[in-house]
Amino acid sequence: MRIGLVVDSACDLPKDFIERHDIEILPIAVRIDGTTEVDYRDQAATLAFLDSHIAERGVNAETIPYTVEQIRDLFLQKLVIDYDYVFCMTITRTRSPIFDNAQKASYAILNEYRAIRSEAGNNTPFALRVIDTQNLFSAQAILPVEAVRLREAGEEPGRIRTRLEQLASSTYGYLVPRDLYYIRNRARAKGDRSVSLFSAALGTALDIKPVLRGYRGDTGPVAKVKGFDAATQQMFEFSARRVDAGLLTPTVALCYGGELDEMRxxxxxxxxxxxxGANNIEMFESVMSLTGMVNVGKGAVVVGFAAEPHEFGKP
Structure with missing residues (x-):
């Protein structure tokens, strides 16, 4: 059975991994002051757009995900011919309409694919499963990496589906932003009042950085640390301890809102x-997506992995 994998471009995986494993991308466009860039996970294009637009005017950016109709057309024109079963893994539905758009598109796809496959000489059924990763950025990448591993191991779709749905509820993303004012102003531009002006001003004045956690569709602070370097150090070292304690998949994914050498x-x-390295865990590193950077700002860093339930900062 030919199994296809689809992610949206907010999923922070290196482009070479995406291309090597034939992962299809649902692109997200970013529009700032009349300039539009479509994110196809091209690191050079992302960094160029970052330097010229996001740092100064990203607060007012508009992100434009694929519509129901665009997703339907992508599947009917290509994926229902190339594959027999497709997993579409999206950014958490609590932060983006992509999951809902893909879910709605799936009804039309499953109603209309038969004639298209028949024309291509294939009369076998086609199946599609849309999965909410319940996370963001590099934490979103844990599921497609596992899906690739399972597909290459010859697992059948039912077992892959069960495994991915289990992992979605066990994946953690930890993020440290550089600029609280940026996050506050970006949130206000989107109608989100979760970061108050007072909190942003106080945090900036005292150089306090939050460590934010993404887990099961919810995002919120789990620690406050003085200084960006100290906050990232605490996040990285805590993640290292989780690796030593044992992860649910042999994968850690990182992304950074800038040049990767700065993160390293x-x-x-x-x-x-x-x-x-000591625990045979593969570490993926990626420049953060355009969508990620316009929402959390330049220089933010994220670590994602799947693990047993835990509290940040504790052994």
Whole structure:
């Protein structure tokens, strides 16, 4: 059985991994002051757009995900011919309409695919499963990496589906932003009042950085640390301890809102890299997506992995 994998471009995986494993992308466009860039996970294009637009005007950006009709057309024109079963893994539905759009598109796809497959000489059934990863950025990447591993191991779709749905509720993403004012202003531009002006001003004045956690569709602070470097060090070193304690998949995924060498120079990065090496954990590193950077700002760093329930900062 030919199994296809689909992610949206907010999923922070290296482009070469996506291309090597024939992962299809649902692109997200970013529009700032009349300039539009479509994110196809091209690191060079992302960094160029970051330098020229996001740092100064990202607060007012509009993100434009694929519509129901665009998703339907992509599947009917290509994927229902190329594959027999497709897993579409999306950014958490609590932060984006992509999951709902894909779910709605799936009804039309499953009603209309037969004639298209028949024309291509294939009369076997086609199946599609849309899965909410319940997370963001590099934490979203844990599911497609596992799906690739299971597909290459010859697992059948039912077992892959069960495994991915279990992992979605066990995946953690930890994020440290650089600029609280940016996050506050970006949130207000989207109608989200969760970051108050007072909190942003106080945090900036005292150089307090939150460690934010994404888990089961919810995002919120789990620690406050003085200084960006100290906060990232605490996040990296805690993640290294989780690696030593044992993960649910052999994968850690990182992303950064800028050049990756800047991330690699941050305190604590080496401890996490070494823990992954010692435990045979594959570590993926990616420049953060355009969608991610316009929402959390330049220079933010994220670590994602799947693990047993735990509290940040505790052994």
């Amino acid at each position: 120079a941050l305190p604590g990065y080496t401890a996490l890299r070494d823990a992954c």
